[in-house]
Amino acid sequence: MYIKDRTFVISGGASGLGLATVRDLHAHGGYISILDLNAENGDAIVEELGSRTKFFETDVTDTDSVQAAVAGTVAWIKETHKPIGAVIPAAGVGSPGKLIDRHNEPIPLAQLDFVININLRGVLDLIRLCLPHMTTTEPTEPDGERGVIIMVSSSAAFDGQPGQAAYAASKGAIRSLTLVLARDLAQNGIRAVSIAPSYFESNMTAQMSEKVRKSLEKVLEFPKRPGKGEDFAKMVRHCVENVMLNGECIRLDGATRMPSKL
Ligand SMILES: NC(=O)c1ccc[n+]([C@@H]2O[C@H](COP(=O)([O-])OP(=O)(O)OC[C@H]3O[C@@H](n4cnc5c(N)ncnc54)[C@H](O)[C@@H]3O)[C@@H](O)[C@H]2O)c1
Numbered sequence: 001m002y003i004k005d006r007t008f009v010i011s012g013g014a015s016g017l018g019l020a021t022v023r024d025l026h027a028h029g030g031y032i033s034i035l036d037l038n039a040e041n042g043d044a045i046v047e048e049l050g051s052r053t054k055f056f057e058t059d060v061t062d063t064d065s066v067q068a069a070v071a072g073t074v075a076w077i078k079e080t081h082k083p084i085g086a087v088i089p090a091a092g093v094g095s096p097g098k099l100i101d102r103h104n105e106p107i108p109l110a111q112l113d114f115v116i117n118i119n120l121r122g123v124l125d126l127i128r129l130c131l132p133h134m135t136t137t138e139p140t141e142p143d144g145e146r147g148v149i150i151m152v153s154s155s156a157a158f159d160g161q162p163g164q165a166a167y168a169a170s171k172g173a174i175r176s177l178t179l180v181l182a183r184d185l186a187q188n189g190i191r192a193v194s195i196a197p198s199y200f201e202s203n204m205t206a207q208m209s210e211k212v213r214k215s216l217e218k219v220l221e222f223p224k225r226p227g228k229g230e231d232f233a234k235m236v237r238h239c240v241e242n243v244m245l246n247g248e249c250i251r252l253d254g255a256t257r258m259p260s261k262l
Contacts, residue, residue, distance in 0.1 A: 001148050001191075001240050002140065004029030006085025007077055008240075009070075011060055011126055014041035016202030017152065018090035020229025021236045026052060028237065031082045033073040035060070035126070036091065060091045060122030063129075070129045083137040086148045086240055087130045089123040094167045094204055112166045119170035123151060127181070135188045143243050144189045149181055150239045151194040153249050158196065159258035171196070175249040182247030191246040193239045198253030200227035215262045221255035 008025050012018035013034035019041075022032050026049050035058035036042050042055035054076050056069035077083060095115050097107045127149055134147040154171040156164050174194050181192035199205060199216045205226070208216075217226070235252050239245050 001085045001145055001243070003085065003237065003240055005031075005082050007031040007033055007073065007080070007082045008086050008088060009033045009035065009073055009084060009126070009130055010088045010090060011035040011058065011122070012089070012091030014038040014045060014055075016090075016204060017197065017200060017229055017232045018088070019045065020233040021088060021090065022053070023049070024230070024233035024237055025240070030085065031076075031080055033069070033076065035066070035069045060089070060126060061117040063125055066122075066125050066129055070126075070133070074133055077133075084130060084134050084147055086150055087127055087134070088150045088152075088236065089126045090152050091122060092119045092152060092170075092204070094164070096163045096167070097165065098163055099165050107165070115166035116170050119167070120173050123174060124177075127151075131185075131190075134190055139189050145191070145243055146189040148190065148240055149185070149192040150236055151178065151192070153178075153194040153196040155196055155198040155251070155253055155256070155258050157249070158251065160260070161258045162260055162262070178249050179247040186246075191243070193245050193247070194249040195232065195235050195239070196249055196251045196253070197227055197232055198251075198256045198258070200229070200232060202229065212262050215259075219256055219259050223254050227252065227254070 008030045010018055013022045014036035026032050032053045034042055034055045037059055039057040046053045046055045056072050058069040059065045099107050137146050139146050151174045153174040156168040157171040157175040178192055178194045
């Protein structure tokens with residue numbers, strides 16, 4: 001898929017990996033529709049990057065809010081004539097917790113719902129609402145491609161990261177969904193891939209304790225540093241541009257495997 005003169009719908013685009021992706025695709029000529037809860041950051045990014053960006057204050061757990069953002073994006077596309085090239089649902093949260101705590105108390109259901117509703121339900125909802133606007137675009141030469149869905153999984157989907165039951169379940173679901181979407185959307189010329197980062201610098205990981213961060217740093221193979229937003233954004237760009245990438249969940253982890261104990 002071409003980046004130039006296409007619109008990219010990016011949830012979670014106001015921070016971290018999503019924001020790095022916004023910057024990269026914008027720098028390569030894309031039009032960017034940013035969906036995020038954080039209006040202060042979202043407005044600041046649009047102010048900085050200018051007219052090829054649009055911000056929609058969106059809660060991905062609220063389908064009315066997602067519908068309004070998709071409708072706003074479609075109205076913008078009617079003005080710009082830059083059809084959707086990719087949907088990148090990057091909004092996500094972590095909320096560590098075992099299913100029972102050390103007092104044998106079950107985790108509050110609301111904590112599980114919080115993670116699953118953003119990381120899984122919110123992803124499915126955004127993709128579902130964008131698809132009708134992708135399947136009806138003109139296919140591009142030479143393969144008849146119409147677009148790509150690029151989801152964000154995690155090492156947690158592979159490595160049995162301890163104390164991350166809801167997070168690992170949500171990211172494992174994204175991994176499982178990848179081939180299904182690729183198969184279901186093949187007839188429409190739409191690809192689906194997911195990227196599974198390990199430990200990347202972002203607001204999310206800045207909230208981890210010093211102890212957890214230090215022990216994660218010990219298990220890094222090469223390079224001996226956490227991933228950066230730009231490393232992630234480069235992979236997204238490759239997923240956009242390489243038509244042969246389809247149906248795969250790609251680990252982006254510098255060979256790091258999460259240990260059983262931190
Ligand atoms: N940072 C890492 O190490 C890492 C590793 C693996 C996967 N990931 C995944 O990468 C994605 C991006 O995370 P990040 O690390 O950049 O975190 P981040 O906290 O920097 O960014 C997440 C963004 O999502 C937005 N968001 C949260 N809830 C929302 C909601 N209900 N509606 C709309 N927007 C909402 C936040 O406002 C924020 O802008 C997530 O899906 C995360 O699970 C991150």
